[in-house]
Amino acid sequence: MANIIGIVLFALGIGVTIALHEAGHMYSARAFGMRVRRFSIGFGPKLVGFKAGKTEYSLAALPVGGFCDIAGMIPNDENLTAEEAPHAMYKKPAWQRIVVMSGGIAVNIVLGFSILFGIALTAGIPDMDVDIRPQVGAVTCSADQIGPDSFQECQGTGPAGRAGVQPGDVILAVDGTKLESFAQLRDAVIDSPGEPVVLTIERGGRELEMTVTPETVTRFNAEGQPFEAGSIGLVNKPLDIIVKHDNPVSAAVASAKYSAYMAKSTVIAIGQIPAKVPGILASIFGAERAQDSPMSVVGASRLGGELVERDLWASFFMMLASLNYFLALFNLIPLPPFDGGHIAVICYEKIRNLLRWARGLAPKGAVDYRGLMPITYVMAALLMGFGALVIVADVVNPIRIFG
Incomplete structure (x- = not known):
């Protein structure tokens, strides 16, 4: 209902x-x-x-x-x-x-x-001034995965901690490739068990480079099958980007900033509409519908x-x-x-x-x-x-x- x-x-x-x-x-x-x-x-x-x-x-x-x-x-x-x-x-x-x-x-x-x-x-609403770069929330040990949501117990610190990575560090790049999210770092590390990777880190306004060798651990894929993966023992810092404003002035400023972001995103989306038409047509005949596909009144409702x-x-x-x-x-x-x-x-x-x-x-x-x-x-x-x-x-x- x-x-x-x-x-x-x-x-x-x-x-x-x-x-x-x-x-x-x-x-x-x-x-x-x-x-x-x-x-x-x-x-x-x-x-x-x-x-x-x-x-x-x-x-x-x-x-x-x-x-x-x-x-x-x-x-x-x-x-x-x-x-x-x-x-x-x-x-x-x-x-x-x-x-x-x-x-x-x-x-x-x-x-x-x-x-x-x-x-x-x-x-x-989202705070447009928040630092959304991948930031280290905790340095941990590397453990094997033993179930969909469970891991073996481990002690100490993993490869990242031994290399000198600290909570609060911002991970700028891995092997020279700029990172937009912590997920990109995770994907790069998972694909490199036992192979050294170079992390570019920002700490206190300075850039540092650290070489970290991921340990080989067990992980499970989407189908529930185990595979060998790399792990360096880092947990990302949760992003608290949704901010409630009690002051109407700060609410107006935040709304204006988010409006500018929405406007920019909308202009980009409008420019991409012609390129999305083939995907919309294919989705009618059974192809997967893209999440960013244009919608009608029916779809939006x-x-x-x-x-x-x-x-x-x-x-x-x-x-x-x-x-x-x-x-x-x-x-x-x-x-x-x-x-x-x-x-x-x-x-x-x-x-x-x-x-x-x-x-x-x-x-x-x-x-x-x-x-x-x-x-x-x-x-x-x-x-x-x-x-x-x-x-x-x-x-x-x-x-x-x-x-």
Whole structure:
């Protein structure tokens, strides 16, 4: 039951996120005297709707976004009526049009930050200033593994301790290869029983090099089979990266830092989407689905259900915050029909007129979008096709956090 509640709640969260994004466009347009014809959550056939004032509100069948139809968004708007003409968007100053097209993006950024701020004050968010490099927590002896979770008793220190490694040392590299995690050190040592390895260590601001020869011990693989492995007797220091903030100022600072990290990660993820399409397609026909594979509303809601089922509300809202940053940055792509595409056209218009002014020429009017319609149609088709592909993958081979 909790899983179903989580699915419904996350789906509602996505719907609210999309609605608020479009509301950012609608209310900023109205603030500048523009006429908003339609406000829709979803695309395709209308499921339900009503009209209030001059605006028709609707919920459509395909939950892959939404739109806000502003009269005169383009100068060649064939549907522009005589009554709407004074309120046409293309007749407004460029800065007002940019504000309107940025309204949804701004709402998503504010919403994403607000969610993180709430998490920081209640459950805690990752501390972006914590030292995540592999650090030694304890120096121990090397012991044979005798069961899945049990080891033989041993005394003294292992090879690392005898070589001079101390608790608190940061392991920078092994055999010259930079380490990003303690797991990388473990893997390198396991593969080198009896073979000396050179550890590069940071201690008190100084770098040291120590040669350590892993002892040969027994370990078990994933299938439960014993094998000979290397061990140097080190235990990593646990990372305490989740910090709860009682002070709203420190919570705001921490949220801003984590927002910057989320934004950077989102930009990288967006750039990788085309390369992930073959993997999504293969997963539909039985291949393993990558954990970092793009998800649709369906897949994200399923994960939301898993998190609520296990009472992981902080992770639930963290995922919702991530969704808001994704929508904000995805919409900044400078191609139509994205918000960034409209902003790019307006900026082009201003640069063009500035150059004309420098040459003593009169400014031209708003850019005619008809030349961009082929790009718009291609991008819209790609978006719809990609959305359908991911929805199918989320149904037949969904991503699962807990197996």
